[in-house]
Amino acid sequence: MSNAAPLLDVQDVSKIYGGSGGLFGFGLGSQVRALDGVALTVGEREIVGLVGESGSGKSTLGRLVVGLERPTSGHIILNEAARPGPPRGKARSLGPQIIFQNAVAALNPRRTVKDAILEPAVVHGLLTGPADAFVHRLMDSVGLPASLKDRRPHELSGGQCQRVVIARALAASPKLLVCDEPVSALDVSIQAQVLNLFLDLYDETGCSYLFISHDLPVVERLSHRIAIMYLGRIVESAPTKALFAKPLHPYTEALIASVPDIEQQRRTFHPVSGEIPSPLSPPSGCHFHPRCPHAMDVCRVVQPPLLAIEPGHFSACHLNTPPAFAAAGASGPLG
């Protein structure tokens, strides 16, 4: 990556749902802090994987990045190239696009493949030539035969529907694609094909991805860099190789250990113990401390900051924080 401004710069972003005054304005509504001070960047031509258990805030961040929702606080900055707006050569961009897990639900059941792919281009005046050629080119780029162009979603397989959704996103010439669990609804064999498609499209288009998944091996395969989320916070981020070679946060360690590696017998299967706590009442201090085998007293009271422990490798854990910071809280193992 160059030193140029990142394509996407998420700065100290929080998102709180509910609790806006509660019943009759008496503050009775309960609040969910879906995101809590999240900072993340995605560079040009970079694939960043975002991993975490269900409820950690991954989809919320994805929706904020593409502007479907607004943060409660903090800033989401899109570099000029990623922003919607003025023409870039012949193709105009609609800004970041998002691909959801459920492709069938994302498509209008009454519209054909051709109409689905054309719609954003027509509505936003992006069509630069004959419609058929435009549709065929996009269908070809996602590996769909042109003969399917008049089919409706119920006449396609799940994998084909996901390809239509990807083609429709590409029609907007995005520089940044947010992929929210784009393969988890597909059969394993189809998953591999669609993941290969994402890699091919990366080579062809130079598009950056924020690739959201709860599946660490999927993200490992695609990403240059991985960020690990836990209950609304990023707890570790690093280049993919560094993260697997030397995970610094106990949650990351537990996630990696939970991945069975049948072929190489390298990793044994130990699911992360305990349930992810309710985001309605997250644990104090480090949110992970009730499940952490290394928890100390300080972890219960002080939130560890996300610090660069090695160049490009960030971790939010008192095991990694400098002694001066840790001394601010008590030390010693939790009972």
Ligand SMILES: Nc1ncnc2c1ncn2[C@@H]1O[C@H](COP(=O)(O)OP(=O)(O)OP(=O)(O)O)[C@@H](O)[C@H]1O
């Ligand atoms: N519109 C909403 N209103 C209220 N709470 C919400 C809303 N959207 C998300 N949440 C809550 O925010 C938290 C984070 O949800 P989010 O869907 O972002 O997590 P996730 O990591 O993507 O989970 P999953 O992998 O299950 O999709 C959850 O507790 C969820 O219930």
